[in-house]
Amino acid sequence: MLNALDKLMLEKVADLHEIPQGAYNIRKNGAGVQRNTTANIDIITKEDKSGIDVIVKPYTKGESVHIPVIVTEENINDVVYNTFEIGEYSDVLVVAGCGIHNSGSHASQHDGIHNFFVRKGAKLKYVEKHYGQGEGQGQRVLNPKTIIEAEAGSVVELELIQIKGIDRTKRDTEIRLMDNAKLVVTERLLTYMDQEAESNITVELQGADSSAQIISRSVAQDDSKQEFYFDLVGRNKGRGHIQCDAIIMHNAQVLSTPKISAYHSEAQLVHEAAIGRIESEQLIKLMSIGFSEKEAEDTILNGFLK
C-alpha cells in the first residue's frame, strides 16, 4: 500500500493527489504495486524482462495512463522496459514520472526504457517528470531512454521535465516521424549544486510533410553541468525547428551542441540556441514594481521553466 511519502512522490511526478482515474501502473522500489486497466487500455507484465506493455485500443479517446515510478530506498538499481502501443486514431495522455527519495548513503537509480508505437492518425501526449529528494549522500540517478515511432498523420507531444533533486541524469530521446506526422517536444531542466545532466534528442523527419518543433529551456545554477545534443535529420520534405535557451548562473557550465542534417532538398531545418545570464533589464523591471532582487530572479526563472 502507499504511504504518505509515496503519495508525495506521486504528487510531484504525476500531479496525482489520489489514485488516478483510468489506467495506471504504480511501480515502487523495483516492483509493481498497484495496477488498473480499462476497457480500452490494457497493461500486461512483460515475461522476458522487467517492464510492462501498455496497449491502447484503436479509436480510444480522452483516456489517460499513469505509470509513475517511486524509489524510496537506497541501493536500488531498477531497469524497466516499457512498450506502448498507441492504437490508430486514439487520443491519449501518458504520464510517466519518476520520484526518488533517497535518505541513504548509496545511490538509487531508475532507468526507464520506453518504446512507443504511435499508430496512424493517433494523438499522444507524453509527460515525463523527474523529481528527487532525501537528506542522505546517496545519489539519485535517472537515465531514461525514449524511442518513439510516429506513424503517418500522428501527433506526438512530449513534455520532459526535471526540476529538482536529480543528481545525475542522461536522457536519450529518439523519434522517427512518418508522412504528415507532427511532433512538439518541450524540455525543461533545472540543475543546481553539483548536479549533472545530459540530454540527447534525435529527431528524424522520415516521411513527407512531417514537422518537428523542439523547445528546450534550462537553468544551470551553482556548480552544476548540463550538456545538450540535438540532432534534427531531414530525410524528406518537411520542417524542423530546434530552439534551445539556457540561463547560466554562478559557476555552472552549459554545453549545447546543435546539429541539423538535411538529406532532402525540401527539408527546412532551423536551429536557434542561446546561453546567457538573466537579463539585468528584467531584474530592474521587476524590482521597479517592488520585488526584491531575489524575488525578481525567482520569478524570472519560474516563468522561464514553466
Place this chain on the structure above:
Amino acid sequence: MLEIQGVSLETDGDNRVEILKNINLKFYDKKIYVVTGPNGGGKSSLAKIIMGVYNTTKGKILLDGQDITTMNITERARLGIGYAFQSPPRFKGIKVKDLLKMAASYNPEKVNICDLLYDVGLCAQDYLNRDVDTSLSGGEMKRIEIATVLARNLKLAVFDEPEAGIDLWSFQKLAETFKNIHMKYDTTIVIISHQERIMELADEIILMSNGTISAQSERDIILAGILNTDACACSTKCEKGVGQNVECIG
C-alpha cells in the same frame, strides 16, 4: 514632493563623461511634468536616477523630505516610485496577466487588470494569456509596460517616452489615461516626451539639453518657445554640406 538637489551623474571607466550636471528640480505633488529636449540630453538618465537604476555621482534625492539617495530600486518602488521603461524587457513564460498581477500586488486597492489593459488600448481577452515575449510587437509591449505602472498606487510615476510606437488612434486614450491616474491616486507624473499633445497635459515643462536644465516653466510659456524656434540640437557652427572629409563619405 520629490526633490533633486545638485545631482550629477558620470559614466564609469577611464573616459568619464558627465551625463547629468548639477541638476536641481522639485516635483510637487499632484502635478504633471513633461521633460523634453534633444536626444542625448540626459532625460532618460534623469528618469533612471529617480528610480535608482543609476546611482548619483553627486547630490541628493528626497521623497517627501526623506533622503532616498542611497536606496535601491526595490526600496524606492515600495515608497511609491514607478518607472515605465522606454524599451520594456520581455519575459519568456510570463503571461500579461501574471505581470500585471505582480505589478498590482503592492497596491492596497483591488485592481481590475482587464480595465488596465482597456486603458492602454488593448482588449483584455486578446492579451491576458499572451506571454510577454517576442510574440508581442513593440507597440503592444509599450502599452503593457504603461499598464504595469498604472496598476500601482504611486506617489510619483515616471514614463519614458510612453508614446513611442503607439498608434495615433490610441494616443488620445493614452493622454486621457494619464489624466485619470493623476486624478485617482494624486500621483505626480513625470513624462519624458517629444510630443506636443503630451506636452499639452503638463502643468510645467522642463527642457533638458547637455545634461542640464535649460528651461523650466509653465506649459504655455515653454511650448510657445519650442514651437517658435526651430529648436535643433545642433550647434550653430554645424552646417550641412561642410563636412567633406573621409569619414563623411559613404
